Amino acid sequence: MPKTTKGRPTGMKGGAGQGGNGIFNVGTAGVTRLFQTALRRQISWFLPLALFGMVAAYLAAYDRKKKWWQTNRKQQDVLYWAGWLIPVGAFFSVANFFHPYYTIMLAPPLAVLAALAITSGLKKATSKRDDKRARWLRYLLFMGLGTTACLQSYYVWAYYPWLSLVILILTAVALVMITLIPAKERLFLTLGVGFLCLAPGFWSLTSTISGESAAVPTTGPSLLSRGGTATGLGTGTVNTQLIKYLKQHNGKSTTYLFATTDSNTAAPYIIKTGQAVMTIGGYNGTDNAISLKKFKQLVKDGKVKYFYISSHTNNNAIVKWVKKYGTKVSSSAYGGTSSQTKGVGAMGSTNATLYRLSASK
Structure with a gap:
């Protein structure tokens, strides 16, 4: 991983509104584009948890008394958010040109599906009538949280290696404590999710802290190292x-x-x-x-x-x-x-x- 200099990885070029990645750099088209350098720190912080949540929430709402194609209201809600996330995510994966900030369109379904992953795992975990399903939902929740923690640590490492270790260690401790002390699982799960909000929370504040005003806004510590930018609408000098x-x-x-x-x-x-x-x-x-x-x-x-x-x-x-x-x-x-x-x-x-x-x- 590259070393950092004042909040920006060495070797990364920065410019007005670039966030260290180039103003029009959106990565290489393909199924992994949202996980590539150009976009992952802009929108993909909770993408793994959302994907696992999409499956977990649908299974948690499944009613065995109905045919497999007959859906209830909760399943329809999941399909609604999945119907938002998947096609929009697919578009950004293959589109030839777009500004990185357009990916904000993925934020609502990512937030909802990530939340459904947590709530679905909690509700069914306490059910004694359906232990097998509860175990699968717990596995999906743990895999979602673990994968999300690993990817976030990878995203952050180029800037703050210490923060990567904090995210990994604290999230792992929270998951272990959930397993060892089931009576306190809500507390430790809340802490685990809180640890996963550290990096994206900080990233989302960088544009405000730096006072950035850009026509193509981005987030990231690179803005802090150069004091923000002033290239947006309304920044020109008037006569x-x-x-x-x-x-x-x-x-x-x-x-x-x-x-x-x-x-x-x-x-x-x-x-x-x-x-x-x-x-x-x-x-x-x-x-x-x-x-x-x-x-x-x-x-x-x-x-x-x-x-x-x-x-x-x-x-x-x-x-x-x-x-x-x-x-x-x-x-x-x-x-x-x-x-x-x-x-x-x-x-x-x-x-x-x-x-x-x-x-x-």
């Missing part, structure tokens, strides 16, 4: 002179401070002013969120009077119309050549152009 100019020249009937192509450009100004900014291209400027006809009607109605075109603008129908019929505003009028240009979508950039729109065109 305060531009805001002043627009407020002076926009009429009372104007709905939007200005229109632009993408959310990354608009977000800092929405946050700064609290006013609406139209994004005709959605998140990154490539979507056709509004037709040219509707946009021209908004201009005619006086709802939007200015349009900002950045250097990365998609040259769609609206942008072409703005360039053809709009009137360029001199950058000196709003401090475009002297304002800060740092950050995403900075309006002071010399590559950006502000246009005044005419309702008569």
